[in-house]
Amino acid sequence: MYCKRRVRVLSLVLLAFLIACWGVEGMVLAQQATEAPPAAGGAPPAGSPTTPAAPGAPPAVPAPPLKIDTGDTAWLLTSSALVLAMTAPGLALFYAGMVREKNALGTIMQSFIILCVISVQWVLWGYSLAFGPDKWHLIGSLDWVGLAGVGLEPNADYGATVPHQAFMIFQAMFAVITPALITGAFAERMKFSSFLVFTLLWATFIYDPLAHWVWGVGGWLRNLGALDFAGGTVVHISSGVSALACALVLGRRIGYGKDNMAPHNLPMTVLGASLLWFGWFGFNAGSAVASGALATSAFVVTNTATAAAALTWMVMEWMYRGKPTVLGAASGAIAGLVAITPASGFVGPMSSLIVGAGAGVFCYAAVIVKSKLGYDDSLDAVGVHGIGGTWGALATGLFASKAINAGGADGWFFGNPAQLKIQAIAVGVSWVFAFVGTFIILKLIDLTMGLRVSEEEERTGLDLSQHEERAYGKA
Amino acid sequence: MYCKRRVRVLSLVLLAFLIACWGVEGMVLAQQATEAPPAAGGAPPAGSPTTPAAPGAPPAVPAPPLKIDTGDTAWLLTSSALVLAMTAPGLALFYAGMVREKNALGTIMQSFIILCVISVQWVLWGYSLAFGPDKWHLIGSLDWVGLAGVGLEPNADYGATVPHQAFMIFQAMFAVITPALITGAFAERMKFSSFLVFTLLWATFIYDPLAHWVWGVGGWLRNLGALDFAGGTVVHISSGVSALACALVLGRRIGYGKDNMAPHNLPMTVLGASLLWFGWFGFNAGSAVASGALATSAFVVTNTATAAAALTWMVMEWMYRGKPTVLGAASGAIAGLVAITPASGFVGPMSSLIVGAGAGVFCYAAVIVKSKLGYDDSLDAVGVHGIGGTWGALATGLFASKAINAGGADGWFFGNPAQLKIQAIAVGVSWVFAFVGTFIILKLIDLTMGLRVSEEEERTGLDLSQHEERAYGKA
């Protein structure tokens, strides 16, 4: 009986697939047609905060057809691969090492499957919502759904020397990692099906609009002049604040504050952290959307801030608790990477030392404070990404300098206090939008399908209860 | 006594090495002489299926000396490094996580040592057999043995803008990973010495000719017009079908179907799968042998198909068995990567969604069917690479479009049903050649040195019996 049902299911799926295969032929044909002609953007290339020209580059001459530069494209593709590696294996292992053994696979799965879900969502509608032709300064239109019109010619707005699809796939990796960061807040207790729905809704209704506001041509925060080189607001504040909403709505894990919830595999966590550091060079230096001076500058400050933050966190801990820890150093590094992200294309190496040190101080303090407040942000997504991202976005308003990036702006310390105010607005808006939006999505899911696994499932662990697998089998 | 023997062995080896060192002086000198002059190919650059010009590029002007492009070279070197990372650590961990603890090292060793063996074989004679000047449309001549004539100038046939050796080393990584894929079929029971011999014979007599047929200038399948962008037939069908021969000839593991053979470390497997995904960008997008529109297109469809396949496999499993598994998602991703490989330079993103979904469906079905048929393809090399590669090669005949790659061809859905037939021929030929060839090699080894470890060694595990090491030592 049971077996027959299975065979039937299998045959049905096979059949359905074949029909689908045939059916989409038309659609594919249609799409290819739009892919072929150069998607030459009507607007002339404009210096933009996110893709500023390298200092010293000749001023852009309007009109002539855009040419793909092999070096820029090589760097952008490399960067895209690096950012993919941040989510899986990077973040997947970073988080999985910190949970208990019984949740190792469930935690890995969350990052891994987000990579799959958002890769498809982005191609189908996410990119269009975020970067498609502007509507009311709030959202991209649906013109680029299914990548219609997103071809292999450069797009003047988003990278005049690289194929438009290269920019698209680079951004896809950002859209992937952002919801994955949130999973740290609800680790070890969320239902897999609900988690999938949450991810899809959050990406569509929180990430895509926010990305449009800050990075999309016409987006209102971009028009305001907010600086966010590689995602302080869009990626880290949005995920960190949403993580707070998750921790509050889902509540604490069973046994929190009583059971031993020590990380089950810290070498795995350090491996993940190191891969995040490695991949983050693509994240930040790749955000120059070109290979040259600006990418180099972003690369250098990324490394410097990260190192400074790791040392600062370690020293703080040493003074405060008596021992320097490995998890602390790794956490500090991530905090530094987070904080330098929005600033990475606008500040110099000495400034980056301070941005990094600040990340170490503030994020460590946040983590200590959390354990007093009593909400269960299991893997400190709030403390690291929310606080680190906020500090980084504000620090950009302090340390940005046109000497580093002529397409940017000066910060307070370089004579322009107004920039800090703009940054503060962008930070505030992101906080409110992400928190309220996430709260609503979570409540909707809670009322309909429920957010948490049952008590017994939680005790058993996600690996067996959600996936019927164990991380470490014994022969 | 024993000790003395050892010392003598050591001294002898040292002596032998010193003599060898002196002896090769002449050979090295000779080789350097051929290395220095530019190996300018006599033939004018020709658009070829494997290294097609980026769409829109100016038509190649014959005669002028070829110039190395720094961006193209950067991308090709990066890609070569990425493909290396696919074999070790990627595949090594992907496979090792799935075996029992007692075979973890033995399994890792197979991938790792193949990397070493084939790296040397390729430089000595493999590259010459596969890509050297054509003989009878069947094999490369021995003219390029020891890389004689394979210098640092571009070769018009195999990459007009990159050093010839860059193309050579990129292809070396392909030659490395292909036999490594097969090891999944005979995991946990093959004798190490026999395995080494098998690898060397297989590379020389199966891989090198097949690569020549499909990719070598003058190769008969290439002349026929078969499309294989990055190795659907050469890499995946050849390894998957050879895997089938291995599973049949070697027979099942002791205790198969009775003992618990659960994976000993699934986080390791997911780490491996993620690194494979990461490296596969080099595999597919690097196969453009240039940085630009075509590489970008290959990159985008690779990511999209992979994500779609992982989701499809997971959903299939969820419906068929009741739970979505982490191993399933990871396996689906690999299936998607396999399937998009031959198509990656010829299809657009919407087509790639279907190619990926198909991989999820067919490969999952293959894995389920296997467990009914009863042969022991331990880590599903057949189901994933054989079936996935076959689907991908055929799908290329359906979805290929000249709008994506002017140097390619249209598939059935773009008005050219003939292409599917050509693809089917290439698939059929690869199946037969790989199966028969592998079968013969295995039988020869079985008759001479034996293929399997003894029963007691198998029970003890490869780690202790073949290598006298344990994966996880206890203090």
Place this chain on the structure above:
Amino acid sequence: MYCKRRVRVLSLVLLAFLIACWGVEGMVLAQQATEAPPAAGGAPPAGSPTTPAAPGAPPAVPAPPLKIDTGDTAWLLTSSALVLAMTAPGLALFYAGMVREKNALGTIMQSFIILCVISVQWVLWGYSLAFGPDKWHLIGSLDWVGLAGVGLEPNADYGATVPHQAFMIFQAMFAVITPALITGAFAERMKFSSFLVFTLLWATFIYDPLAHWVWGVGGWLRNLGALDFAGGTVVHISSGVSALACALVLGRRIGYGKDNMAPHNLPMTVLGASLLWFGWFGFNAGSAVASGALATSAFVVTNTATAAAALTWMVMEWMYRGKPTVLGAASGAIAGLVAITPASGFVGPMSSLIVGAGAGVFCYAAVIVKSKLGYDDSLDAVGVHGIGGTWGALATGLFASKAINAGGADGWFFGNPAQLKIQAIAVGVSWVFAFVGTFIILKLIDLTMGLRVSEEEERTGLDLSQHEERAYGKA
């Protein structure tokens, strides 16, 4: 009480940070001012052993402003990221897998925190000491402290087609990995605080001067004509010989030769070794400081020598002990990478086979001999880096060929026996300088703060005694 102290510490730190933040404003401003103007080096571009022009490149025309090449920069940034990955996660895991479980985190921490410490040291004063304007052919001046004058324009001496900071950050990764290699010698017994002090002193007083001698414009070994493409003397001999000093001064681990000290996680070690291999392409091929023929050549010989060395070590072991081991193959690969490092930009593929094979023979012999001599170089930093680096530096004097690199020199086998003598001088100088210098630093630390953890701490393991953490927690 305790709690209050903590709160006070925290507040103090926060305050101090804010003040610091304000205080550096001036300094940052000052620095930015020097960053902005192009740091056009006064000296005309000169062919130099470390950054030689690609063969066939047009002779450098003096005076015109240097232009950044996007492809070269892409490759250098990619290489920098790759070399970072060598230290963490690469070396961290390679070493950590070989220690006992109780020291896994402590070992990982050493590599990880060196990455942080030296990243900051390098930016603040290390780069200036190593590459800053020459003083007495012995050391760089302090002119470039805090990267003053190290901007985003190319520097003719150190890479005429890439931003100066790109060369700086690439070199930073070299400065990072070198002290990390030494940690293999004192694994499982060094006090964390003393280790930090040692690292800082060693980098400043050993590494920075040595790098200046060999690579800095004006350095006396460079002037002598010593060839060291990517760090045979600077990186491997210096770390390997210092490792010897460490092993001798610190003494053996408790229980050495009696307790079972088997590696606790060999898959982790192979993962680390594979990542080292992967990253080493950046190390060697990146040392061309350009993307093209020379980088390609370095890439090819790196891969070939590594494979040859791994096979040689394995075969040696097979003959000498009876079984080929996985740790042996991985160790051989590292030995090959070490040996080809100084030669990688000067020799051809056939020569590299011999360089690799030699590494396998000599380093394996060194490791066997060590176990008779009785000093405790726990993870064989001496045998692999000291011996491998020495062999590689001498082999460069044998196999170097101007046919490969016109900016280099010919070795003995190519008609220039003098080169071997120069290499021997460089080797000898590095040995003496590194050994004596390290010895003095260690003795100073031993007298003041002590080098080793207490006996009880050593028994407990570094993880708990130094960091109050365990690598693998049990729920």
Place this chain on the structure above:
Amino acid sequence: MKKIEAIIKPHKLDDVKEALTEAGIVGMTVLEVRGFGRQKGHKEAYRGTEYTIEFVPKIKIDVVVQDGVANDVVNTIIRTAKTGEVGDGKIFITNLENVVRIRTGETGDRAL
């Protein structure tokens, strides 16, 4: 002296340990075991293969006590380890001939 061996559910270990400590027991030895009994195991699946794992993770606690307090200890364990569901475990009581404290060489009740 009596040796009391209790097989319990893993997540009950902390409760049992605390209760025993409160009851004045100063020493015990704990190990991880796998139990087979009325409590059902679980299913696992890896690609095409399904396994039924019949062994359930359990904790075994060994406590050696003077004869007089054995009953109290047993009752304390029952009270704290009980959930009322199948699989709560068993307690085995054996008679012990002697106990020695290695550090001092003391024997019998004084060694506890």
Place this chain on the structure above:
Amino acid sequence: MKKIEAIIKPHKLDDVKEALTEAGIVGMTVLEVRGFGRQKGHKEAYRGTEYTIEFVPKIKIDVVVQDGVANDVVNTIIRTAKTGEVGDGKIFITNLENVVRIRTGETGDRAL
């Protein structure tokens, strides 16, 4: 009641478990141990260092049964765990004072 402790070769666990189940035994507790005896261990080598590992992985099965069936159980184990080679293991039989089922508080034979 008797407590039967059997040290066996790891790959024999499934066979023994099945045979005991067929013989009507409904509960047992299993753990991984390392044995030292006549059976030789193995050699390992890591670079220059060789180790001889004298301990061999074994499985220990604890079964508590009524006095009457103890002999049957011992024979069943002997029959299924035997390979005839050195290292097949040992069976230790102890007298047990009492057994308690935590879930119900039942004691003695009823607790099994």
Place this chain on the structure above:
Amino acid sequence: MKKIEAIIKPHKLDDVKEALTEAGIVGMTVLEVRGFGRQKGHKEAYRGTEYTIEFVPKIKIDVVVQDGVANDVVNTIIRTAKTGEVGDGKIFITNLENVVRIRTGETGDRAL
């Protein structure tokens, strides 16, 4: 026959094993356990959270011997496992009803 169960510090295992072998003992079974007693555990900290681990890693050695040599064995263990610091461990001695060698079916003293 007597069953001697010794809980010792892990780094003493090799010494004890060697001393027992010299004393003519040809078999023993060893397992890893966690001990709770007078010896204090350690602290661990992960970011903001601190844990006190009260269990200490110990090794348990089971040796079954003829009645006559039990005392010798106990003394050998005391001698070699003793460091004089808290936490050296305990030795428990039980009477054994019977021993069987699986390979041969021998019982009693001959099975040892």
